[in-house]
Amino acid sequence: MTFDWDTRIERFWREADDTVPERMLATMRGLMEERPAEDPDALYEWASVHDFLGMEAQAIPLYESALRAGLSGDRRPQAVIQLSSSLRNVGRAEEAVRLLNAETSGGVTGDAAAAFLALALHSSGRPNEALSVALRALAGTLPMYGNAVTRYADELGGDSSPS
Incomplete structure (x- = not known):
């Protein structure tokens, strides 16, 4: 059933x-x-x-x-991401950041946790951390320059990336 x-x-x-x-x-x-x-x-x-x-x-x-x-199962990471997105959308971005910092990337959602973490950080008034998280997620997909992009992300500061 x-x-x-x-x-x-x-x-x-x-x-x-x-x-x-x-x-x-x-x-x-x-x-x-x-x-x-x-x-x-x-x-x-x-x-x-x-x-x-x-x-x-x-x-x-x-x-x-x-x-x-x-x-x-597959619904759990989706629920965390969707809950975090909803929290950010209703003005509770810091709660979304806390939730997403505890979430790991991969599986069915790929780097979506990092993308939504970047959005929540930006909404929390932490644009450098947001950009750093987004660049780290992007760096892993680059056929070239991934190390350079990671170093630039490190320079922006903050280690708020889902592992």
């Missing part, structure tokens, strides 16, 4: 349309009701639809609940 639910969740996101928020919320609510009340995957998906619809303030406690309930 989990596979069937996950397949329908994937289809939901492929067809996601923020111009029909009531329909999206109703459809996701129906999918959520198939799972136990504190199911971390369902809580994460419920948070995500709120976030997608620009309802970040409502998404934040839902993401937090999903993480507290033991969200794991």
Whole structure:
């Protein structure tokens, strides 16, 4: 049954349309009701639809609940990144920085944690650290000059990069 639910969740996101928020919320609510009340995957998906619809303030406690309930697998790093993004969007950038500093890059999200950390640092009034984080993430993808870009990032200061 989990596979069937996950397949329908994937289809939901492929067809996601923020111009029909009531329909999206109703459809996701129906999918959520198939799972136990504190199911971390369902809580994460419920948070995500709120976030997608620009309802970040409502998404934040839902993401937090999903993480507290033991969200794991590919959804966990996505939840941390999405929660951090929502926190930054509602003016709580320092909380986003703390969350993302504890997050590692890789897996399903690649360097997304570093990208969102750079945004949160910038919103926190720490532009040099933000640029440093962004350059470090970029340096690993460069076929040439990666070491030079890393040195420049080091000169900017701050070691606020997800490892």
